[in-house]
Amino acid sequence: MPKADAVNPRTTPALRRKPDLALVEPSLPLEQTAPKATEEIYKSVRDRIRWTLLKRISEGVYRPGERLKELKLAQEFHVSQAPVREAFRELETLGVLISEHYRGTRVREISNRETQEAYHLRGYLEEIAAQLIPLERLQDEIANIEALQETMRGAALSGDMDGFARANVQFHRTIVSLAPNQMLLKVWESLEIGMRSQLTLQKKLSTMHLLAELHQPIVDSLKLQDLKQTGVLLREHSFSFLKEWT
Amino acid sequence: MPKADAVNPRTTPALRRKPDLALVEPSLPLEQTAPKATEEIYKSVRDRIRWTLLKRISEGVYRPGERLKELKLAQEFHVSQAPVREAFRELETLGVLISEHYRGTRVREISNRETQEAYHLRGYLEEIAAQLIPLERLQDEIANIEALQETMRGAALSGDMDGFARANVQFHRTIVSLAPNQMLLKVWESLEIGMRSQLTLQKKLSTMHLLAELHQPIVDSLKLQDLKQTGVLLREHSFSFLKEWT
DNA sequence: GAGGCCGGAATTATCGATAATTTACTTTTA
DNA sequence: TAAAAGTAAATTATCGATAATTCCGGCCTC
Known part of the structure; x- marks a missing residue:
């Protein structure tokens, strides 16, 4: 029990100003x-x-x-x-x-080395995730994934870097989220956060088109329900992305 | 520049009592x-x-x-x-x-499901780690790893659960730390923290002996420098441990 | 006697001040 | 004049109070 020192502490009715926060x-x-x-x-x-x-x-x-x-x-x-x-x-x-x-x-400044490691690891995580996806869940979501791929293509064409980045993250995130292991998703996201601050710095238009196309094989193999192959592609995808700008 | 409102804020010489913290x-x-x-x-x-x-x-x-x-x-x-x-x-x-x-x-209460997922994932992470270990580094550390295995055996015999748990964590941690990817270690450790609070609850003497022996094949295959095989063993190790008490 | 409505007690969230420490600058000293 | 030593300013770390919210129990109502 807490010691009952002093008089009663709080007895005021709840009715005051709301915090300002104008600038937030x-x-x-x-x-x-x-x-x-x-x-x-x-x-x-x-x-x-x-x-x-x-x-x-x-x-x-x-x-x-x-x-x-x-x-x-x-x-x-x-x-x-x-x-x-x-x-x-x-x-x-x-x-x-x-x-x-x-x-x-x-x-925090993320070193090149750290970024590389993160991509590397992310590739492995996505490979694991892909292999764990139950085929039923895949069927339900495959359309969404394909749509995101289209969004990326569109964004690349119109030069919308921000939209591209968002769709790109969503694409990968969706795949990972299909695996029946939420911990995996959490870990994946924690890596994502770290990379995001770096991302703004090095997005070029030229790589955007390339990247959009790099996703196509992944979509294809997902549609074929070849999870093993999809996993390998995702891992290699991360690696290639990594090589792009090191 | 910050606005210079009021008088000067801090001008006191640094020389006061150290915080108490008696109970910390x-x-x-x-x-x-x-x-x-x-x-x-x-x-x-x-x-x-x-x-x-x-x-x-x-x-x-x-x-x-x-x-x-x-x-x-x-x-x-x-x-x-x-x-x-x-x-x-x-x-x-x-x-x-x-x-x-x-x-x-x-x-936070960690659900059974979550614990399972964590072990599952941890197994995969250790598999990846093992496969990435450079053989030179392995040679330098293999003796330490073997020593930890001995520590586990000893702890199991003398019923020292705490010592066992520590050596067990160290065993796996050491292996993961040999991979040239610090991010991997960080992620592994974040999983470990979550599991630690649960661990206290379900450690039985009987499983301790079993667990000690389960590590032997891992040590063996490490000594043979068969990293692929070590990885598989580590993954399966996590899975079996998982089945023990679900 | 089930539900709704106070009123107070307990606890969290936020505030405004103070203490502790670092940093940059000035002065002194050798 | 270069190192040392001091000193003020800036900023972080911690404190002690206050505001806001929830929780609980009695009391009323129907």
């Missing part, structure tokens, strides 16, 4: 593939801040290595330091930020 | 496979709290589903709420805790 809200157009029931994310100031920071990082607003100052952000968002710090801690654990004791926190 | 320190006998340069961990109150909480969870002091109250812990540690909350956020992102808005945070 506007920067949250809640577009993007809403990760959860959208409300969930907006419940706490901390969540909104985390979301906003992550968005800015993945958009390249904050560059790798850039220092993020707690009070500066707190001011910008019209909040106090605490929720900013808590958001920092979450993003730090996610591997997006890095902070040193009394020395501030900055956007 | 004693609960940190800093045993265990010290994760980093031990000092690193002790730098901030938050880190010590996180460490302590994680330890207690993995030791089963806090059970899955148990509610952890911020102020109660803060009192126990003689600190304020803030660092406790920050530690919570880190552990939450790690997947060890789970918290609901205004409803408190509790030790």
Whole structure:
């Protein structure tokens, strides 16, 4: 039992101002593939801040290595330091930020080596995933996957890099999500987050067309329900993508 | 530049009391496979709290589903709420805790299904790792691996469950760490953390002996430098372990 | 006596201040 | 004049309070 020191602590009726957050809200157009029931994310100031920071990082607003100052952000968002710090801690654990004791926190710089390793590993994960997909589930989703491939082609033609990137992620993510192992998806996503901040930097139009076509064999072999082969293709796909810009 | 409002903020010479933390320190006998340069961990109150909480969870002091109250812990540690909350956020992102808005945070209950998935995936990861090991590195470490196998046998004989568990983790961890892909190790470790809290619950003496012997074929095939075969064994090893207690 | 409506107690979320530490700059000293 | 030593400013880490929300139990209503 907690000790009953002092008088009664909280007895105020619930009826006050809503927190301001003027500067958080506007920067949250809640577009993007809403990760959860959208409300969930907006419940706490901390969540909104985390979301906003992550968005800015993945958009390249904050560059790798850039220092993020707690009070500066707190001011910008019209909040106090605490929720900013808590958001920092979450993003730090996610591997997006890095902070040193009394020395501030900055956007983590992902080394070339690390990126390569991530792609490498991601390839293997996708291979495993593909091989585990139950054929029933595959049939239900194959149309969606093909549609995403078309979206990529379209985006490549119209030069819509952002749309391309989104469809690309979705393509792979969908395949992984079909495997009956949610842990696998979680791990895959954790790799994805790390790569996203890098991604903004090196997307070229020329590679976009190439990439779009590289997905075709994968779709084909999925349609043939040859999961073994699909797995191999996915693994090699990651590797080739890796070689593109190293 | 930040706005120079009010008077100068901080001008006090650094010379005050060190934080108390009476109740944190004693609960940190800093045993265990010290994760980093031990000092690193002790730098901030938050880190010590996180460490302590994680330890207690993995030791089963806090059970899955148990509610952890911020102020109660803060009192126990003689600190304020803030660092406790920050530690919570880190552990939450790690997947060890789970918290609901205004409803408190509790030790995350890992479902049977999730545990199975984790073991499943871990098996695959170890297979990949084994296949990537450069033979030179293997030669340097094979003696250590064999020693860990001996440690397991010894622990099984003397009924030292804790020692057994540690050697077991180290055995697998060492193998994974030999692969030239640190990301792989990181992912493997993230799975390990999740499983640790469960592990305390279901370790039986009988299975200990069995498990010790199950590692022998792995050691053998490593000594033969047959990485392909080692990988397969590791994968199957995880699967069999999984079947033991489902 | 089942459901709805307070009122208070407990707890989380956030705030505004203070302490501790680093950093950059100035001054001193040899 | 270069190293050392001090000093102020900037920033992080932690604290102690307050606001917001949930939870529980009694009381009323029908």
